[in-house]
Amino acid sequence: MIIGYKRDVDGVLRAAIALKQNPGATMVCGADARELKQKLAMYHGEIVLNVSEIVKDVPFHIKAELWVKFPDCGRMGPSVSLGSYLTYSLLNCKCAPDELVRMLARYYPKLTAVLAHKDATAKKYFSYFRETMCELQRIKAHVRFRPSGDMLYVEISPDNDIKDVFMEWAARRNSDRRVIVKCRKEYYLLNARSIGYNKDTVGISEEEAKRMLGSIPEADSEIWDTFYDSQSIDSRRNKKYAKSRLPAKYSHISPEIRKERKKVEHGIQKDKLDLF
């Protein structure tokens, strides 16, 4: 039997229940309904089912516990719920949904026991969850929007598939501005309803993005640089500590952070060319 499911929390949970009922089934995962349909269409002469035909709904006891936060016993770990564990694990680039489904099927019906990470797979997916969540937090803190007229422009290049979560946050933070997000080679327009689109977030072409922005805005901000430089106390300079707070490996997130990392390493140059 071939069972198809979507790569989201609901799809994975249903797939785990379906696998528990049909242990010999082959699981097929699709990123969305269209991709799933295409993949399932490739199987001929076998019983091919969508998971929603086998499991009509996720049982109530699982839904009720899905977003309950359990205290994490790991060092520096945040409280974690099964819902966030699955959401962020699925967004990780190394995640294999079939492996996750098989693990959940083993734990069913006591799915929250996954959070105790007693076995290697559960531990592995917990590290994926943390990795993805930390990357999202880092991007949220260090990315800088560049104003261009009444629009904002931002570039991100996350390792994991967190662009949707990031864009949701960016649209909420700047709800009164249209925001163009460049994620690798793709461009997205946030808060797009204000100019006649039927969705809040739409994908746009590079040409359209450039037409809207005029030209890609500069990363430099004189106001910010002045304020940043004014806040440092030279007599209390603590290079080692400051470097640990702003690690070099994350300074690729934005040109502004790269510049601040340089100031942490080399100090703030007081003598400017203008003075001569």
Add this chain to the structure above:
Amino acid sequence: MGEKYFSLTDRIRILSEGTKYDSCNQTTTCHTFTPDGRCIQLYKTLMTNRCSGECLYCPNRCGREVTRTSLTPEEIARITWDLYRRNAIEGLFLSSGIVGDPEKTTQKQLDVLRLLRSQGFKGYIHTRLMPGVPRDLLREVSLYANKFGVNAETTCESRYDEICPNFSYRSDILDRMKWTHEFVLKRRKEVNYGEGIVGANDTQFVVGASGESDGEIIHTIDKFKADYGLRRPYFMSFDPVPDTPLSSNGPSPVWREVRLYQISYLLKDYGLKANDLDPVLDDKGFLSDEDPKVLLAQRNKDLFPVDVNEASFEELLMVPGIGPTTAHRILKGRPIEDYVQLANIGVVLKRARPFIKVKNKMQSRLEAFAP
């Protein structure tokens, strides 16, 4: 100094430098860090460094030769929005010199707050109010600011009169702290959870300006917490400024500021009272440059070692290396089998080991070998 034209960038630099010693971290997200390792989350600025006050330690005191300038409420709102939209800050920290009288200055501060909130600014706003701020204006500030309060600067009336001759400690500071507390409580009753801004009371001490001991500061914080619902005290080490009456005094060591912050967390998060901390002070009432929690544990040897599987939450909190979060984790994770499990929970074993026992195993002490 004569009137001189300053560009916006010059004024931002001059006025932000006036607030760089203020620690006003919101402790949520840190957007970036300065070369001294402190995080930046808020746009910190003075509205103006013109001041009619004659505080003895202050670089902006009346009569001192210094470049004077100011920012208009519209300019502050514009800069705040610009930095907020860039995602460089989470909010605004607004302080000021006293222009004319406290009422006029607070009115100007309120103009900034009103303007930002009316434009839909949802970020965090922390406001330092002037001594002698009128009650009605204080009430209005409580509608807009997430944290606000007047600076106590020191511990008692006589010391305050010495360093801030223009103001009265009792009426300009303590009464205002009392009103702040009243308005915070009133606002808590008015606003449902998550539906509006409920501020908190804060204050700042200039450590070492008037020769007060750490013991006095600790007891004052404890009193303010009980009487005025003080959420968090801030500390600024005294640094002598040239051309001020205190320029010949020595600077207060920076570690003193750090130790006082540690003490303030012991009072705030660990449920300790000022009297409990007396053992960590020397004969003159000063702290030493050591972790006060470790010192406290060393001075109360008879309370240790505690059995991690039987100790209460309060007993666990007294162990160095165990904070409120890890104490909760220990209670939930019992029975604790070994040190490895404790390390995984987040206990700092290097500090905690001499003060705990796990399954009747404990670190050997030199005293055990004594005849």
